[in-house]
Amino acid sequence: MNRVLTLAAYNVRILLSERTWFILAWALFGLQIAVYGSLMSKLVSTTVPNYLFFYGVGLMVITVFDSGADVGRHFVEHAHEGELPYFLSLPVSRGGFLAAQAIYGVANTMIKVLPPLIGVLWFVGDLTIQGAVFALISMFLLGLGITGIMVSMSFIAFKSVDIYSAFLAGLSALIVRFSTVFYPLIFMPSFYSPISVFSPLTYGADLTRWVLGFDPNFLLNPILAAAVVTGVAVGTLSLSARIVDKVIEGVKAA
Amino acid sequence: MAVLISLSLSDMLVVGLVYGRLIPTKFAGLSYFQFLVPGIVVVGLFSAATDTGRRIWLTLPVRTGGLVGAYIISGGLGGIVYSGALLAIAYFALSFLGTSTIPIQGIVYALALIPFLFVLATGIAGLAAFFASVSRRGEIYWVYAQALQVSMVTISTVFYPAQTIAQYLPAPVATIAEYNPLSLAAGVLRNSAFAGNPLDTSVLTNLLATSLPLAILGALAYWTILRNIRLKGKP
Numbered sequence: 001m002n003r004v005l006t007l008a009a010y011n012v013r014i015l016l017s018e019r020t021w022f023i024l025a026w027a028l029f030g031l032q033i034a035v036y037g038s039l040m041s042k043l044v045s046t047t048v049p050n051y052l053f054f055y056g057v058g059l060m061v062i063t064v065f066d067s068g069a070d071v072g073r074h075f076v077e078h079a080h081e082g083e084l085p086y087f088l089s090l091p092v093s094r095g096g097f098l099a100a101q102a103i104y105g106v107a108n109t110m111i112k113v114l115p116p117l118i119g120v121l122w123f124v125g126d127l128t129i130q131g132a133v134f135a136l137i138s139m140f141l142l143g144l145g146i147t148g149i150m151v152s153m154s155f156i157a158f159k160s161v162d163i164y165s166a167f168l169a170g171l172s173a174l175i176v177r178f179s180t181v182f183y184p185l186i187f188m189p190s191f192y193s194p195i196s197v198f199s200p201l202t203y204g205a206d207l208t209r210w211v212l213g214f215d216p217n218f219l220l221n222p223i224l225a226a227a228v229v230t231g232v233a234v235g236t237l238s239l240s241a242r243i244v245d246k247v248i249e250g251v252k253a254a
Numbered sequence: 255m256a257v258l259i260s261l262s263l264s265d266m267l268v269v270g271l272v273y274g275r276l277i278p279t280k281f282a283g284l285s286y287f288q289f290l291v292p293g294i295v296v297v298g299l300f301s302a303a304t305d306t307g308r309r310i311w312l313t314l315p316v317r318t319g320g321l322v323g324a325y326i327i328s329g330g331l332g333g334i335v336y337s338g339a340l341l342a343i344a345y346f347a348l349s350f351l352g353t354s355t356i357p358i359q360g361i362v363y364a365l366a367l368i369p370f371l372f373v374l375a376t377g378i379a380g381l382a383a384f385f386a387s388v389s390r391r392g393e394i395y396w397v398y399a400q401a402l403q404v405s406m407v408t409i410s411t412v413f414y415p416a417q418t419i420a421q422y423l424p425a426p427v428a429t430i431a432e433y434n435p436l437s438l439a440a441g442v443l444r445n446s447a448f449a450g451n452p453l454d455t456s457v458l459t460n461l462l463a464t465s466l467p468l469a470i471l472g473a474l475a476y477w478t479i480l481r482n483i484r485l486k487g488k489p
Contacts, residue, residue, distance in 0.1 A: 021397060024397060024401055028400075028401060028404045028405075031404065031405060031408055031409075032404065032408055035408045035409055035423065035427070036408050036413065038422060038423075039413070039414045039418055039419065039422060039423070040273075040413065040414065042418060042421075042422055043276075043277045043279065043286075043414060043418065044273075044276040044277055046278065047275075047276050047277075047278070048276060166257050169257040169260075169261070170257055170260050173257075173260050173261045173264045174260075174264065177264040177265070177268040177269055178264075178268060182269070182272075183272045183273065183276060187272055187275050187276055188272055189271060189272070189275070192268060192271075192272070
């Protein structure tokens with residue numbers, strides 16, 4: 001356990017050395033909320049009341065998604081820069097190695113999401129410790145699921161990192177646009193809504209909005225959302241554990 | 255290229271359609287979907303122009319000025335090719351999903367706009383060159399490119415009309431959005447390429463006046479950094 005934490009601490013230290021990136025990410029978040037969020041909320045105010053809040057949560061979910069994708073990229077970079085054999089030679093089990101990656105992912109997500117979450121809740125006058133904690137738990141579970149998906153997909157990168165990057169960019173476009181990150185499911189055309197229910201972001205975004213008290217008429221059933229978010233986290237992490245255990249051998253450095 | 259196309263198409267055919275249902279207001283006679291689609295073409299031009307990345311080919315038998323020129327021109331051409339493809343898709347999308355047909359003269363105006371869009375794309379490529387020259391690592395370039403894109407697209411009239419910005423945000427922000435080259439390009443595409451109104455020369459002049467300095471600034475910054483690399487071995 002101690003070795004896993006040491007490995008995780010090493011990754012998190014590297015993460016914390018990139019302070020400029022965090023500040024830039026928070027600044028861009030603020031800009032998007034202050035300009036895009038506030039103006040779009042005026043335009044859609046007749047159909048979705050309090051759209052600024054809806055959009056703010058959506059933007060946080062995007063941040064969680066990006067952080068999860070970062071962990072996958074981090075993992076793939078280790079493989080292609082030839083560092084993976086070194087990490088695998090450390091006296092840490094494969095499960096421990098994956099756990100260290102997951103801790104890195106959680107730290108990355110929390111650092112990126114916590115200040116915007118507090119900022120948005122304060123701005124809309126809805127800042128409570130209870131709300132912030134449950135929203136963090138919801139986004140934490142979603143982040144684990146996204147990390148699991150990205151690490152599971154990393155076997156593609158073992159063949160070609162270019163295909164992996166293109167695949168992830170395309171997948172990200174579809175997962176985000178077809179989800180309820182920016183608009184409620186009830187406003188989606190009937191030919192898009194069946195695709196939306198396959199996006200984990202749909203459930204993560206609606207669950208987070210529900211725990212923060214957004215009007216449930218615009219959201220999915222919270223029990224279903226919680227079950228799907230938990231199921232995706234457990235399922236994809238189990239899959240990624242198998243991949244790290246079985247498939248990771250023989251990865252070639254670029 | 256395929257990834258960029260998929261991003262723009264999903265913006266146009268998913269985000270545009272859903273927001274069209276959320277926003278019942280008409281903007282100068284245009285539904286929100288019709289309003290947004292030209293904006294997405296301009297965002298696509300932006301993405302393609304910055305996609306030239308951070309490349310330094312100092313070993314080639316080409317002078318520094320030649321490398322800089324090639325970089326800027328490739329950004330401009332990339333923007334034109336990509337936004338041209340998107341424009342064609344947008345015509346189809348609006349013909350099938352919009353409530354009005356595209357006038358023939360709109361297509362003629364779109365062709366006449368190509369040189370101006372090329373200058374805009376070179377301006378954006380110039381900005382990209384500037385950021386490429388101050389980025390010491392490749393991934394930092396992409397962070398800068400993303401920050402540039404978010405800032406320029408957010409404070410523009412790509413997603414919302416100038417009147418809405420002026421009504422709800424401070425005057426300096428509204429002015430920046432009005433003279434943002436992306437706003438000017440989106441506006442001229444809406445008015446002429448899609449609605450078929452004659453080209454507005456004052457808007458075209460403003461587009462050139464805002465894009466050319468960006469191209470020159472970027473070219474100078476990139477030239478300086480390449481010269482430093484040649485002389486000192488580092489930026």
